[in-house]
Amino acid sequence: MRVSAKADYAVRAAVELAAVGDDGPVKGERLADAQEIPLQFLEHILLELKHSGIVRARRGAKGGYWLARPADEVSIADVVRAVEGPIANVQSQPPETIEYRGSAEHLQEVWIAVRASLRSVLEGVTLADLASGNMPSVVGDYVAEPDSWAAR
Amino acid sequence: MRVSAKADYAVRAAVELAAVGDDGPVKGERLADAQEIPLQFLEHILLELKHSGIVRARRGAKGGYWLARPADEVSIADVVRAVEGPIANVQSQPPETIEYRGSAEHLQEVWIAVRASLRSVLEGVTLADLASGNMPSVVGDYVAEPDSWAAR
DNA sequence: CGCGCTCCTGACCTAGGCAGTCAGGAAAGT
């Protein structure tokens, strides 16, 4: 139930690319500087993003990275899944494949709901939303509620 | 973004206790059998649940475990937090303490929303709900939507 | 009291993941 450094970095790098827009490729080093991410680690992450088709890259002078699709067609969920794999697995298994015995029978439904609620947020926000600061209502509603900010 | 075996086990043991009700203490061994959890591991988990005041225990013949509070006053979130600590930390820090630079500025709001949406599910379901199978609408609504069951 | 039952606790273990670093190779541009 925690967000890894890798996922956090990946989203930050991706939104940085979204913010730059179509002004040619961005060097890894610039992304690393802008978001204070260890360069070598970031390069591994960008490679994974490339492998899952979120990012493209070119080498050499004037090389760098850019988004493979328009920023409003890439959700946070896409980026997180690219580096962390499926969201909300329990015991490394997707919730729909788990069966429980006895009185825990309905626990599966809870995990399904957990995953669905995560998806509703992560799939509802695009890199474009994030870069512009215009958050969709699914985020805005939660953020407006003071209790969401309380530690617990 | 995954649910650990420990959390899964803890909830299953707790709901088993909820299902038994007030019929005296339940032995660890019976919980382990009922939910197919390794006994020795389960005992560690039950100890943690005891330390956070969710469960009580007595030793000796006729000893065992029982819920410290009524089952409808214990949420899944309580149980998960007892064994996993705070829900939805990013990089081991609570989202409200994180600050982002540059174009990732609004990312904090996303993590806040993620945590809030997790809470809305996990705090909305009690052990009594789970044991009875009468799920609250926050779960029921998600579960009713076929897309929630799709792998991705 | 003594004895068995059950929880309580710490120590230990192994495999694997997390968060990187290092070194070198391969394409692109000039």
Add this chain to the structure above:
DNA sequence: ACTTTCCTGACTGCCTAGGTCAGGAGCGCG
């Protein structure tokens, strides 16, 4: 050719996950 930048695998140190083992401490009962 030569520099620049991405690409890739190997490696590392530390920590967590998921357990197991051995013994101790409290409880009830005859």
